[in-house]
Amino acid sequence: MPTAQPSGNATITSRIPARLDRLPWSRWHWTIVIGLGTVWILDGLEVTVVGNIAGRLSEPGSGLPITSGQITGLAAALYVAGACVGALFWGRLTDRFGRKKLFMITLVVYLAATALTAVSFSTWWFFAFRFLTGFGIGGEYAAINSAIDELIPAKYRGRVDLAINGSFWVGAVFGSLLSIVALNEAILPKNVGWRLTFALGAVLALVILLVRRHVPESPRWLLIHGREQEAERIVSSIERKVESETGERLGEPESEITIHQRKSIGFLEIARTVFSTYRKRSILGFSLFIGQAFLYNAITFGFGAILTQFFHVPTGNTGYYFAVVAVGNFCGPLLLGKLFDTVGRRVMISSTYLLSGLLLFGTAWLFDRGSLTATTMTACWCAVLFFASAGASSAYLTVSEVFPMETRAMSIAFFYALGTAAGGISGPLLFADLTGTGKVGDTVLAFQIGAGLMCAAGLVAAFLAVRAERRSLEDIAKPLTAAASAVSERARSAKEGRSAKEGRDRSRTATA
Structure with a gap:
């Protein structure tokens, strides 16, 4: 029974987190993945389409008095700025007012801003709604990653997070192919095709909004914020659905947690927790986001220029090459994701970062020697980004699971904004100039910078990555509201039993 506290809040003991974590995979979980995870496809679509249709938008008769440089420069910067501001703004509100309210609101903001971009009649209108589109997308990252981690069972959390974050590249493939159609004047007039891409x-x-209506609020968030009865109803409903779908009766949860409920957590307490209590984890998050941001910018900012300048690929055909690279990006998280839950976070995060960095060093060496063609260069990029994409997706996974429940959305928002700003501000200033000179040595230097920072992040992960695989979020980082005796004796016994079994297994292996 809840015990009244002087503050007016209550102290309760609950098994809700353990009940969610012991669920088998079911159709209900697919509903969560489709309702929440598909937004990354929209982000990939947005970024790719704008880059690919820049040439058409700048032509006379497009309906907008805008230059190609304004689209790839100012408009892109405004989208990035909007994403950074949106992540921080909506992230704080997500921790305070709940996951569901915010992932509905941010998607509506994105929807409205994109639709209004499609009817742009002047440059200022186009720029304003590019900013607001990014503003909505930035908020999505904080709200969605929080909700997914808190609803997906611990056993599957790594692979699901990686696949969802990697789905950005499904949108990129779709955007590349869509832009080819939109740029074909035999199909669509030049003042209509680009508008339809945004409308789509x-x-x-x-x-997605219609599907998302059926996704519940995070029971973990409800529990902490004094709405345990609502959390109980949601979890009981989920359990009934899962039992009905699987035809199996669920086992008893292994642990319970005691919570001092609070309506809100102060910003200073959140900042102190992230940057003081969990300082090493913050260094890890910073390293992972900066490393992947610079590696991706080392390649993507010069992608078209490298193909056209050094391999004489026609500008209109670069979209096909990009589509191939995007497929490689998506395959990495999809195929390697399960290993993050089985082999473990530390080994997989560090190895994907180091492998992608070393492969990019190798690509730079081959390019410098003149040993590559457009096809083999694309194959090299695919190999690099196969591992880099899994690593980059694991950066989002890391910052969403290694900080306490009350700081989760804000932590995601902060590191997302940091990485996005590094990519969207430092990237253009550094890599666009290097890869745009037409000099082999400058492009090699761009590759080496990205590869070096990726390898450095991999080394940081080798020492600081948290062994979060198959562990409850509350076990990885105890909630700020948790009582000292948060874990029950039954949970301790179960944990000790697992440790003993693992010790016996290791002994047998060593003997063998």
């Missing part, structure tokens, strides 16, 4: 993004967002 709004239509996809509307479909």
